[in-house]
Amino acid sequence: MHVADIQFWITLFTPNRDNNLSGVVYNSDLISGEFRSFIMSHRVLTGITPSGIPHLGNYIGCIRPALASQDDGHEHLYFIADLHSLIKQWDAKTRQNDILHVAATWLALGLDPQKTIFYRQSDIPEILELNWILTSVAGKGLLNRAHAYKDKVADNIENQQDADKAITMGLFCYPILMAADILAFNADSIPVGKDQLQHVEIARDIAARFNHVYQQDFFTLPEAIIDEKTQIIPGRDGRKMSKSYDNTIPIFLDSKPLRKQIMKIVTNSLMPGEPKSTEGCTLFSIYSAIATPEETQAFRQAYAEGISWGDAKQMVFEYLDQLLEAPRARYQDMITHPDTVFAHLEEGSHKAQKIAAPLLDKVKGLVGL
Numbered sequence: 001m002h003v004a005d006i007q008f009w010i011t012l013f014t015p016n017r018d019n020n021l022s023g024v025v026y027n028s029d030l031i032s033g034e035f036r037s038f039i040m041s042h043r044v045l046t047g048i049t050p051s052g053i054p055h056l057g058n059y060i061g062c063i064r065p066a067l068a069s070q071d072d073g074h075e076h077l078y079f080i081a082d083l084h085s086l087i088k089q090w091d092a093k094t095r096q097n098d099i100l101h102v103a104a105t106w107l108a109l110g111l112d113p114q115k116t117i118f119y120r121q122s123d124i125p126e127i128l129e130l131n132w133i134l135t136s137v138a139g140k141g142l143l144n145r146a147h148a149y150k151d152k153v154a155d156n157i158e159n160q161q162d163a164d165k166a167i168t169m170g171l172f173c174y175p176i177l178m179a180a181d182i183l184a185f186n187a188d189s190i191p192v193g194k195d196q197l198q199h200v201e202i203a204r205d206i207a208a209r210f211n212h213v214y215q216q217d218f219f220t221l222p223e224a225i226i227d228e229k230t231q232i233i234p235g236r237d238g239r240k241m242s243k244s245y246d247n248t249i250p251i252f253l254d255s256k257p258l259r260k261q262i263m264k265i266v267t268n269s270l271m272p273g274e275p276k277s278t279e280g281c282t283l284f285s286i287y288s289a290i291a292t293p294e295e296t297q298a299f300r301q302a303y304a305e306g307i308s309w310g311d312a313k314q315m316v317f318e319y320l321d322q323l324l325e326a327p328r329a330r331y332q333d334m335i336t337h338p339d340t341v342f343a344h345l346e347e348g349s350h351k352a353q354k355i356a357a358p359l360l361d362k363v364k365g366l367v368g369l
Contacts, residue, residue, distance in 0.1 A: 042074045044225075045187035047081045047121075047178070050098035051089070054105045055248035056320075057233040057241030060289045065227060066191060067110045076116040077185060077352065078106065080345065083121045083128075083177060087170040103341050105251060108331035117355075119348035121181065126356040131180040133363060137209045138176050146175050147198055179203035182222050184356045191225040200224035214366045231289050234282040236265045252328045255321050262317040263310075272308035283309075287316050290323060 046066050054063070070076055080099055089095050099120065111118060121127060143149065149172055156165045178199045182190060183206075190200050200222055207219035232240055235247025242248065249261045265282050278284040278300055288296040299315065334341050 042189070043077065043185060043187045044069070044074050044189045044191065045077045045079070045182055045185060045222075046191055047079055047084075047181060048102060048106065049081050050085050050095065050102045052098060052243055053101055053250050055241060055243075055250050056286065057235070057248065059109065059251050060233050060286075061231055062193075063106060063109055067106075069191075070110075070112060070115050074189075077187065078111060078116055078118045079124075079181070079352075080120045081181070084174065087168065087174060100335065100338050100341055103345060104331050104334040104338075107341065107344060108252070108327045108334060110327075113344045113348055117348050117351045118344060119352045120345045123345065123349035124184065124352055124356055126353065126360040127177075127180050127184045130184050130356075130360055130363060131177050133367060133369075134179055134183065134206050134210065135173065135176050137213050138179075138206050139209070142202060142205055143172055143175060146172075146202065147195075148174065175199050175202040176206065179206045183207055183219050184359060185352070186220045186359060187222055188220055189225050190222050191227070194226060197224050197226060216366055218362070218366065231285070233289060234285055236261065236282070238266055238280075238282050251324065252331045254328075258321060258324075259317045262313050262320070265313060265316075267309045267312075270309075272311075273306040275306050276303045276312075278303050283312050283316050287319060291319060295319075 066078070080103055082095065082099055085095055085098070089098070103118075103120075106118070107113070149167065152167050152171065153163050156163050156167075175198075179202060182200070182203045190203075192200055201224070204221045207221050211218055235241035235245055236249065237245065237247045239245050239247060249258070253261060267281070267283065268276075270276050278288075281303075284299065284303065287299055291299065299312075302312070302315075
């Protein structure tokens with residue numbers, strides 16, 4: 001590697017204070033072939049839980065930012081975490097339906113299976129085999145500190161129940177499977193929300209433990225990417241948009257039901273002509289998250305000039321309806337032809353296995369299997 005490349009690498013990959021490596025732009029004409037290979041070897045892995053019909057909060061807070069990084073020069077892997085869903089969802093038909101709808105959503109919104117590796121977790125048997133190898137070195141004390149497990153235990157104790165009531169080994173061992181998801185591909189960066197940060201830290205600890213036990217610097221220690229600017233989108237009632245609150249707006253509603261949902265958004269009693277504040281306003285939060293800065297400023301001005309709530313809701317509806325018109329058509333076509341969705345996942349699984357299989361062979365060699 002040339003000195004110029006080394007200097008450029010320092011500029012390109014030194015994390016900022018948020019440790020955010022996404023959104024990197026580089027001039028390919030200035031990069032040698034060796035350095036180009038290094039860039040593409042930086043692997044980013046994103047897990048997607050199949051849990052119901054995705055809503056606007058999922059799109060704005062997770063899907064859109066994740067898809068925006070497809071062209072940043074890194075190697076991106078996206079997977080449907082259907083094995084993880086076994087912990088909470090025990091209905092087979094519901095799981096299959098969720099997998100289809102979530103995968104179709106990401107594809108319709110712009111995930112490019114030619115630029116990325118898009119696969120279903122359960123199609124990669126190497127993940128489960130590695131999961132057991134990692135379980136053999138993972139400390140129970142480490143898993144005892146996992147937030148999901150600790151919270152469940154605390155709830156049981158608070159309700160004067162047995163501490164382990166309704167706690168499955170799936171819940172307890174969840175962080176090991178997540179570590180296997182990451183380490184099966186030696187992923188460098190893992191975009192996660194703050195609530196998932198600990199799982200990446202546990203994956204790092206397990207990777208380091210394996211490296212120590214087998215005296216090999218084998219597994220990459222993954223870094224979490226947390227976008228501090230990620231927005232929490234309010235639902236129709238002003239609380240966080242969540243299926244738990246039954247306040248969501250599904251992404252791909254047809255125009256008429258979409259308008260009906262937007263019109264249900266709770267607002268205050270200010271009349272037309274009275275200036276309105278954008279602070280804490282659900283309508284403004286949704287609009288500003290998807291509109292350009294210029295459009296957002298114009299909407300802010302309309303608030304100051306006393307736009308009626310009916311007109312404001314109509315503006316938000318029309319903007320969303322136009323934005324999602326083409327993706328909605330793609331989504332509906334894929335739901336009607338599910339084989340196309342599963343074909344993309346199958347193709348992605350073949351690409352994923354080309355990475356995971358030789359890595360697992362090396363792991364088995366190290367441990368004597």
